[in-house]
Amino acid sequence: MIYESILTSLSLEGKPHIAPFGIRERNGLVLIAPFKPSQTLDNLLATGNAVLNFTDDVRVFAGSLTGHGDWPLRKTDKVNGMVLASALAHQELELVEMKDDTARPELYFRIVHEETHAPFRGFNRAQAAVIELAVLVSRLHMLPIEKIETELNYLKIAIEKTAGERELQAWQWLVDKIENYKAAMTGENQA
Template sequence: MIYESILTSLSSAGKAHIAPFGVRERNGLVLIAPFRPSVTLDNLLETRYAVLNFTDDVRPFAGGLTGRHDWPLARASKVNGVVLASALTHQELELLEIKDDETRPELYFRVIHEEIHAPFRGFNRAQAAVIELAVLVSRLHMLPMEKIETEIDYLKIAIEKTAGERELEAWQWLVDKVENHKAAMTGGNQA
């Protein structure tokens, strides 16, 4: 099972970095697997700490793929790290083991602290739709445009029926990115 989180990390100089990451549990540890190259990977190897933020604000997910990387943060409680202000819950992690790989190393962490900040208010289909489109946008260079457009047509139903303002904003950032990519491809073909 994979949970979609917002991973916050610090560089050795103390600069915060915010990126969406899917995480899984393996034998009581948290597995994070970044594709190289990755600022997050560099930070985790340098500082050995990560914070996983679980939030119902989908904008940091869409923002991570559309150049919107700055979100309000607070200090972590037990590790040298930062917490996303919109997190409903967060976990503070320490790196224990690394399985190195040229493409996608596996990093295993132990949870040393967790906090609950706000209640989970239930599933929302528009939030799930934004996450799905964010994953597609992260693979824009690998997927046929026709598949992405078919998926957008389907996911749009949940947006139109169930979105709030945050979901509409995040959805629009992703749709704009797809449109820009399409225009660049078409322009490239004509040149």
């Protein structure tokens, strides 16, 4: 099972970095597998710490892929890190093992501390649709544009029926990114 979370990390100079990551549980440890190259990977190896933020504010997922990445953070309690102000819960992690790989190393962490800040309010289809489109946008250069458009048109149904303000904003950022990508592709074709 994979849980989509927001991973916050710090560079050696203390600069926070926010990125969505799918995380897995393996034998009581948390497995994070970043594709190289990755600022998150560099930070995790430099500091040995990560913070997992579980949030239903899908603007943070869409924002990190579309240039809207400046979200309020506060310092963590037990490890040197930052937690998202909008997190419903968070976990503070310490690196215990790394299996290196040329494409996608596996990093295993133990949970040092965890906290719940607000209740889970139930599933929302528009939030799930934004996460799906965010995954597609993170693979924009690898997937055929026709596949992205077909999936977008299906996911839009959940947006139209169930979105609130935050979901609409996040959705629009992703749609704009796809439109800009298509325009750049057309420009390249005409050149």
